[in-house]
Amino acid sequence: MERAWIGKVRRIVEARDRGCRSCRQLGLSPDNAGLPVQMHELVYRSKTRGRPIEERVNTLNCLLLCPSCHQAIHAKRLSVHIVNKNKGADGLLRFKLWNQISEG
Numbered sequence: 001m002e003r004a005w006i007g008k009v010r011r012i013v014e015a016r017d018r019g020c021r022s023c024r025q026l027g028l029s030p031d032n033a034g035l036p037v038q039m040h041e042l043v044y045r046s047k048t049r050g051r052p053i054e055e056r057v058n059t060l061n062c063l064l065l066c067p068s069c070h071q072a073i074h075a076k077r078l079s080v081h082i083v084n085k086n087k088g089a090d091g092l093l094r095f096k097l098w099n100q101i102s103e104g
Contacts, residue, residue: 002053010039013062013089020066022078022095030066038072042082042089060088072097075078 020037023030035100041048048056063080065073072078077099083092 005034005053006039006057007008007061009057009059012059013039013064016059017064018068019064021063022065022073022080022091025093025095026097031068032066035067037066038070039063040065040070042080059090063089063090069095 014037017037020030022028039062041057042063043061045056047092069078073080076099079096081094081096083094084089
């Protein structure tokens with residue numbers, strides 16, 4: 001049942017995101033062109049263990065990332081900020097590469 005639910009959510013997220021949301025917003029070309037995008041949970045599964053699958057994996061919590069951006073988020077080189085907590089990943093997300101130096 002969990003596997004079927006995750007597949008259903010992934011299909012909806014794929015239709016919504018149509019590729020890596022980070023690369024698109026930051027104007028980057030995915031380093032891993034041709035590789036399948038990966039689904040990332042804003043609130044990690046380790047933090048939601050024990051809750052029903054519908055609360056853990058849903059369109060509010062999931063987005064698509066290329067493998068490079070997904071790895072960068074987990075390595076803390078890329079951050080994602082949810083603009084509207086009520087909309088979660090269904091709304092606007094802001095990404096920041098931590099190796100970027102901001103000037104004045």
